Amino acid sequence: MDTTYRVPRIDTELPGPKARAILERDRDFVSPSYTRDYPLVVANGCGCWVEDVDGNLFLDMNAGIAVCATGHCHPSVVEAIKAQAESLVHMSGTDFYYESQVMLAEKLDAMTPGGPWRTFFGNSGAEAVECALKLARWRTERQLVISFEGAFHGRTMGALSLTASKPVHKERFFPLVPGVFHAQYGDAGSVERLLAGPLPPSELAAIFVEAVQGEGGYRVAPAGFLAELRAICDRTGAMLVVDEVQSGMGRTGRVFAYEHDGIEPDIICSAKGIASGMPLGVCIAKRDHMTWNPGAHASTFGGNPIACRAALATLDLLEQGLIANAEEKGALLRQHLTAATAGNSNVTDIRGRGLMLAVEVNDADLRGRIIQEAFKRGLLILGCGKKAVRFSPALVISEEEAVLAVNLFKEALTAAG
Numbered sequence: 082m083d084t085t086y087r088v089p090r091i092d093t094e095l096p097g098p099k100a101r102a103i104l105e106r107d108r109d110f111v112s113p114s115y116t117r118d119y120p121l122v123v124a125n126g127c128g129c130w131v132e133d134v135d136g137n138l139f140l141d142m143n144a145g146i147a148v149c150a151t152g153h154c155h156p157s158v159v160e161a162i163k164a165q166a167e168s169l170v171h172m173s174g175t176d177f178y179y180e181s182q183v184m185l186a187e188k189l190d191a192m193t194p195g196g197p198w199r200t201f202f203g204n205s206g207a208e209a210v211e212c213a214l215k216l217a218r219w220r221t222e223r224q225l226v227i228s229f230e231g232a233f234h235g236r237t238m239g240a241l242s243l244t245a246s247k248p249v250h251k252e253r254f255f256p257l258v259p260g261v262f263h264a265q266y267g268d269a270g271s272v273e274r275l276l277a278g279p280l281p282p283s284e285l286a287a288i289f290v291e292a293v294q295g296e297g298g299y300r301v302a303p304a305g306f307l308a309e310l311r312a313i314c315d316r317t318g319a320m321l322v323v324d325e326v327q328s329g330m331g332r333t334g335r336v337f338a339y340e341h342d343g344i345e346p347d348i349i350c351s352a353k354g355i356a357s358g359m360p361l362g363v364c365i366a367k368r369d370h371m372t373w374n375p376g377a378h379a380s381t382f383g384g385n386p387i388a389c390r391a392a393l394a395t396l397d398l399l400e401q402g403l404i405a406n407a408e409e410k411g412a413l414l415r416q417h418l419t420a421a422t423a424g425n426s427n428v429t430d431i432r433g434r435g436l437m438l439a440v441e442v443n444d445a446d447l448r449g450r451i452i453q454e455a456f457k458r459g460l461l462i463l464g465c466g467k468k469a470v471r472f473s474p475a476l477v478i479s480e481e482e483a484v485l486a487v488n489l490f491k492e493a494l495t496a497a498g
């Protein structure tokens with residue numbers, strides 16, 4: 082695929098014949114727990130575009146759920162992956178050293194204000210959160226944690242215990258990790274009420290918060306909220322853990338979304354966009370906090386050399402202009418979405434930050450129909466929260482692509498309404 086500006090092209094019925102054959106095989110052999118909204122079977126991708134196995138071309142406003150920050154198959158990232166694969170695929174940073182892992186930890190320290198920082202390497206967002214949970218317990222020697230209603234921190238047992246966005250995530254999985262209390266997102270008073278009642282402040286290990294709630298509906302932390310949580314943590318001696326798995330790595334126009342609020346966390350969880358699609362999740366902690374003993378936490382694959390090289394290439398591209406592009410094109414996308422939906426009584430809210438934008442409509446069925454109508458027109462969007470559609474395109478998005486996405490979205494909205 083080349084990278085020149087184009088329009089979607091749907092040549093077959095959807096799903097096309099090759100896609101249908103793969104879907105049938107998937108049905109029998111792949112876990113049905115995945116949540117696929119439409120039958121897209123991807124063959125290849127480039128920038129903000131993907132082609133399916135039947136040759137249909139789609140404009141992608143998901144970027145692999147906010148993962149392909151530099152676009153699909155950015156040449157610099159692909160080159161870094163190829164070069165590393167030719168010299169060393171795996172060694173295990175758990176037991177040995179290799180320079181790319183150190184380079185990435187140094188780079189993350191340099192890019193994260195308020196250091197010095199140390200980094201733990203895992204393979205996913207959930208693993209970054211698991212690490213943060215264990216580190217907070219280890220560091221404070223306390224057990225209780227607070228997270229927020231609507232939060233999504235992942236699906237492994239520790240992360241799942243913090244998650245509180247949809248019942249389906251937890252149904253039949255209790256008992257979870259004990260000692261987790263949920264407060265109301267955006268309301269520091271609800272944290273204070275927990276601390277004044279059921280939760281002794283001296284036993285609070287950490288507060289976990291998303292700077293922008295992701296799966297919960299692209300809800301931006303209200304001004305002052307993170308600062309209030311920072312003050313509560315300072316007062317109680319708890320760790321402030323910011324989950325930037327979805328909002329981080331330049332997507333909101335800063336490396337991390339919490340930077341908009343002028344606070345400093347103790348621990349940061351990052352994954353998704355950090356390595357442009359290679360599996361990598363990191364837990365970044367103040368150096369003075371990450372002092373646990375050898376063996377306390379580790380991962381065989383975490384921070385694999387290829388993932389580290391892909392991340393280093395990604396971070397260079399972010400610094401060389403993609404973070405600025407996220408801010409600029411995010412404002413443009415928002416402006417066009419606002420204009421395109423003005424006067425449409427089905428649209429109740431447009432919110433988000435940078436290239437993390439959501440359009441909320443007045444019912445969940447309508448949201449579902451919009452997503453299907455968009456797919457038919459060659460636009461890939463997904464839902465978030467109870468009734469919002471999210472836009473989380475690659476940070477390489479151009480003005481033409483942003484405008485095209487809004488035009489297609491508007492058609493889908495009209496057709497679905």
Ligand SMILES: Cc1ncc(COP(=O)(O)O)c(C=O)c1O
Pocket residue numbers: 205206207208210233234235236291295296324325326327328352353
């Ligand atoms: C904020 C946040 N934290 C954690 C996770 C879990 O990440 P993963 O699916 O890589 O385990 C997600 C995934 O959507 C997320 O959005």
